[in-house]
Amino acid sequence: MSEKKVPGVSDYHDPAGGWGALGAVARAVRQQMAPIREMEALRRMNQPNGFDCPGCAWPDPKHTSSFEFCENGAKAVTWEATSKRTTPEFFAQHTVSELWTWHDHALENEGRLTHPMAYDKATDSYVVVSWDEAMQRIGAGLRALPDPNMAEFYTSGRASNEAAFLYQLFAREYGTNNFPDCSNMCHEATSVGLPESIGVGKGTVTLEDFDHCDALFSFGHNPGTNHPRMLSTLREISLRGKPIIVFNPLPERGLERFMAPQSPAEMLSGKSTPIASTYYRVKVGGDVAALKGMMKYLLDTDTAERAAGRPGTIDHDFIAANATGFEALVADLQATTWEAIERKSGLSRADLEAAAAVYANAERVIVCYGMGITQHNHGTENVQQIANLLLMRGNIGREGAGICPVRGHSNVQGDRTVGITEKPNKALNEGIRKRFGFDPPTAHGHDAVEAVKAIRDGRSHALICLGGNLAVAMSDPEVTFAAMAKLDLVVHIATKLNRSHLIMARESILLPCLGRTELDMQAGGPQSVTVEDSMSMVHASAGRLKPASPLLKSEPAIVAAMAKATLPDSKVDWNAMVADYDHIRDAIEAVFPIFERFNDRVREPGGFRLYIAASEGVWDTPDQRAHFLLAKGLDEDVQGPEDTLTLATLRSHDQYNTTIYGMDDRYRGITGRRDVIFIHPDDLAARGLQHGDCIDVEAVGKPGSAPRVVRGYTAVAYPIAEGSVAMYYPEGNALVALDNYDARSGTPSYKSVPVRILAAQPVTP
Numbered sequence: 001m002s003e004k005k006v007p008g009v010s011d012y013h014d015p016a017g018g019w020g021a022l023g024a025v026a027r028a029v030r031q032q033m034a035p036i037r038e039m040e041a042l043r044r045m046n047q048p049n050g051f052d053c054p055g056c057a058w059p060d061p062k063h064t065s066s067f068e069f070c071e072n073g074a075k076a077v078t079w080e081a082t083s084k085r086t087t088p089e090f091f092a093q094h095t096v097s098e099l100w101t102w103h104d105h106a107l108e109n110e111g112r113l114t115h116p117m118a119y120d121k122a123t124d125s126y127v128v129v130s131w132d133e134a135m136q137r138i139g140a141g142l143r144a145l146p147d148p149n150m151a152e153f154y155t156s157g158r159a160s161n162e163a164a165f166l167y168q169l170f171a172r173e174y175g176t177n178n179f180p181d182c183s184n185m186c187h188e189a190t191s192v193g194l195p196e197s198i199g200v201g202k203g204t205v206t207l208e209d210f211d212h213c214d215a216l217f218s219f220g221h222n223p224g225t226n227h228p229r230m231l232s233t234l235r236e237i238s239l240r241g242k243p244i245i246v247f248n249p250l251p252e253r254g255l256e257r258f259m260a261p262q263s264p265a266e267m268l269s270g271k272s273t274p275i276a277s278t279y280y281r282v283k284v285g286g287d288v289a290a291l292k293g294m295m296k297y298l299l300d301t302d303t304a305e306r307a308a309g310r311p312g313t314i315d316h317d318f319i320a321a322n323a324t325g326f327e328a329l330v331a332d333l334q335a336t337t338w339e340a341i342e343r344k345s346g347l348s349r350a351d352l353e354a355a356a357a358v359y360a361n362a363e364r365v366i367v368c369y370g371m372g373i374t375q376h377n378h379g380t381e382n383v384q385q386i387a388n389l390l391l392m393r394g395n396i397g398r399e400g401a402g403i404c405p406v407r408g409h410s411n412v413q414g415d416r417t418v419g420i421t422e423k424p425n426k427a428l429n430e431g432i433r434k435r436f437g438f439d440p441p442t443a444h445g446h447d448a449v450e451a452v453k454a455i456r457d458g459r460s461h462a463l464i465c466l467g468g469n470l471a472v473a474m475s476d477p478e479v480t481f482a483a484m485a486k487l488d489l490v491v492h493i494a495t496k497l498n499r500s501h502l503i504m505a506r507e508s509i510l511l512p513c514l515g516r517t518e519l520d521m522q523a524g525g526p527q528s529v530t531v532e533d534s535m536s537m538v539h540a541s542a543g544r545l546k547p548a549s550p551l552l553k554s555e556p557a558i559v560a561a562m563a564k565a566t567l568p569d570s571k572v573d574w575n576a577m578v579a580d581y582d583h584i585r586d587a588i589e590a591v592f593p594i595f596e597r598f599n600d601r602v603r604e605p606g607g608f609r610l611y612i613a614a615s616e617g618v619w620d621t622p623d624q625r626a627h628f629l630l631a632k633g634l635d636e637d638v639q640g641p642e643d644t645l646t647l648a649t650l651r652s653h654d655q656y657n658t659t660i661y662g663m664d665d666r667y668r669g670i671t672g673r674r675d676v677i678f679i680h681p682d683d684l685a686a687r688g689l690q691h692g693d694c695i696d697v698e699a700v701g702k703p704g705s706a707p708r709v710v711r712g713y714t715a716v717a718y719p720i721a722e723g724s725v726a727m728y729y730p731e732g733n734a735l736v737a738l739d740n741y742d743a744r745s746g747t748p749s750y751k752s753v754p755v756r757i758l759a760a761q762p763v764t765p
């Protein structure tokens with residue numbers, strides 16, 4: 001974008017996929033693995049009888065038999081199946097204080113954890129403990145709490161249905177609904193917003209629907225990096241000649257053009273397939289304005305068309321038969337001016353009308369969206385405006401049409417389905433009572449932000465983490481890190497070492513577990529687990545690799561052991577459940593009737609789909625109707641003063657959330673570094689700054705709030721929407737206040753931080 005040479009910054013001209021992706025896979029394999037282990041692992045990924053790729057929640061084509069290529073899936077697998085090990089000798093050589101100074105990449109790059117470890121304060125290091133000893137300490141620690149609601153049970157979305165179900169059962173029998181969960185930081189706005197709109201908090205489409213849609217709209221997600229297998233789906237839509245309309249502040253290469261590594265024709269000819277037919281660089285936080293603009297156009301043209309005796313652009317019959325709230329939406333749209341819509345979205349009326357015309361001319365439309373929609377102060381309302389747009393033309397509940405929240409972790413959706421929720425409903429509590437004979441707690445527990453606040457304020461004293469890296473994933477590291485250092489008991493169940501494991505409580509225990517790729521042998525023989533993808537397909541996953549260490553235990557086995565150590569009078573037969581996971585699935589079925597015939601159905605090739613009422617045009621709301629719901633005004637975010645920019649924190653191509661595989665972001669032309677901030681050239685010029693300048697980024701908080709600054713970043717002139725800037729997550733979390741979240745869903749506003757950028761100040765010693 002600029003002539004000036006800046007180290008590690010260049011223009012990337014190739015399509016997504018292609019030879020660049022193949023090269024990256026080869027490098028990942030070379031850096032992590034022994035050849036036999038790696039080939040065995042990659043061969044079984046997403047195959048019937050194989051394991052589910054831990055990379056993302058995008059579904060697999062049902063009838064595939066060939067290896068479904070995905071660069072980031074391969075990275076996720078090689079990272080887990082690595083031949084490197086983080087051993088007791090390693091911990092003996094490096095104190096925790098020393099490890100704290102390491103880069104996040106370096107910590108995980110040491111490889112797989114091999115032994116249960118406990119923190120030894122005298123030597124400031126992790127030392128080996130036996131599994132029995134670890135469990136005794138955990139049980140004693142939890143039993144010592146005066147109130148079970150002083151413990152937090154965090155889940156990261158890689159946990160299987162079986163592990164997650166046992167985990168919630170354990171915590172509920174122990175006596176709490178404190179279930180902070182990674183989805184609280186992710187698609188919670190979907191889980192809260194969609195039930196109100198359409199009666200279900202999940203997507204309504206299946207992969208087959210994409211074969212039948214006449215247009216696809218994409219808001220705020222980056223498939224080239226975060227769900228690369230979706231590129232094959234998008235490519236097919238493009239090859240069918242159907243429009244793909246993208247709203248994204250950054251020009252993301254995977255949404256522009258894709259060279260399919262499985263297509264010899266494309267790979268050999270060097271030709272790629274265009275993806276977006278039109279790409280709108282909406283401002284960060286401008287989607288509600290854009291959506292309201294499109295809906296306003298539908299309203300206007302509908303009236304005009306009908307007046308001229310032609311069919312309108314709104315499906316009034318569908319609305320009359322299915323929905324309420326339309327009149328209020330009409331009033332809201334009429335009260336919204338085009339001037340405000342243009343200013344907020346950064347898009348012209350003509351552009352928005354053109355997008356709306358594509359929408360109106362398509363018989364069947366799917367809208368996909370990701371973190372660009374949910375991680376705002378009004379994320380819940382954002383999601384509901386997408387539902388409004390779809391409902392206006394009856395685009396939910398029929399083939400080829402629907403709403404598609406693109407989920408993150410490979411089983412984040414399933415974990416919620418099997419009971420990881422801080423707000424259990426009656427049916428869940430009844431189900432547990434009937435099947436297990438104890439009374440689960442009914443009072444609502446903590447979500448992720450509330451859990452951190454409770455720890456900060458000394459109301460919670462223990463934290464159990466089933467995977468993840470909560471301290472780093474959460475906003476406001478200054479507050480979060482300090483809070484976690486005050487805990488009495490912390491337990492991490494993990495595959496690899498990360499920064500959260502280095503924040504020491506009075507008692508800190510680190511338990512190594514099996515990963516997806518590994519053989520899970522129990523008393524009843526080799527076990528498989530199940531996962532649910534973004535489209536409610538449930539299927540089995542079975543690893544076959546030799547475990548990274550003979551001491552590893554499966555997540556269900558670890559959870560059961562913790563439960564036995566904590567609850568001597570437990571009503572649950574933990575041993576039987578762990579001996580044969582069919583028993584866990586039977587229990588899931590008993591508590592959640594939508595899993596009827598679970599063990600039979602999951603053994604069918606490709607698994608089965610959970611019933612989603614809205615997919616059938618049935619609205620599971622209190623009044624059995626779909627609802628048009630309003631977003632007040634056009635502001636998705638806290639507004640800073642005039643001179644502020646809106647910062648979105650996002651993923652590079654070389655990371656999996658807080659796991660940093662490497663320092664490159666290939667599709668955005670960044671090599672060997674992450675300390676950059678993407679900014680429009682005019683916004684730079686307006687501040688007297690230039691491409692490559694060293695800058696500080698300062699968050700503009702509420703008056704009186706603590707200053708939040710990151711220093712020494714390099715400004716990269718980039719074709720991002722004006723007024724918007726972007727930097728990488730998790731580094732950007734230093735700028736996100738813990739209180740900056742969507743009040744409806746608790747989702748932190750990781751994509752809406754008002755900031756100022758300034759020429760770097762010399763650091764005072």
Ligand SMILES: Nc1nc2c(c(=O)[nH]1)N[C@H]1C(S)=C(S)[C@@H](COP(=O)(O)OP(=O)(O)OC[C@H]3O[C@@H](n4cnc5c(=O)[nH]c(N)nc54)[C@H](O)[C@@H]3O)O[C@H]1N2
Binds near residue numbers: 226407656657658
């Ligand atoms: N390789 C890899 N795969 C992953 C992950 C990973 O880290 N690495 N993470 C997994 C997880 S947990 C999740 S939740 C998903 C996340 O997948 P995404 O939802 O794609 O997440 P982000 O990288 O945060 O990017 C969001 C996109 O939104 C755009 N954006 C930012 N602000 C706005 C806005 O206000 N409006 C609009 N319209 N767009 C905006 C950004 O430009 C970016 O393209 O991916 C999952 N898959």
Ligand SMILES: Nc1nc2c(c(=O)[nH]1)N[C@H]1C(S)=C(S)[C@@H](COP(=O)(O)OP(=O)(O)OC[C@H]3O[C@@H](n4cnc5c(=O)[nH]c(N)nc54)[C@H](O)[C@@H]3O)O[C@H]1N2
Binds near residue numbers: 155157516658733736
């Ligand atoms: N600023 C900013 N912050 C964000 C986001 C953002 O876009 N911007 N995105 C948010 C989102 S969408 C999410 S989902 C969260 C993610 O939050 P988390 O889910 O908590 O974080 P991850 O980085 O996915 O967790 C990585 C760790 O999981 C462990 N792990 C890996 N595989 C396994 C396994 O099979 N079993 C077990 N037990 N452990 C395993 C490893 O130890 C690894 O270090 O971050 C959120 N934070």
Ligand SMILES: [Mo]
Binds near residue numbers: 182185186187
């Ligand atoms: Mo996520």
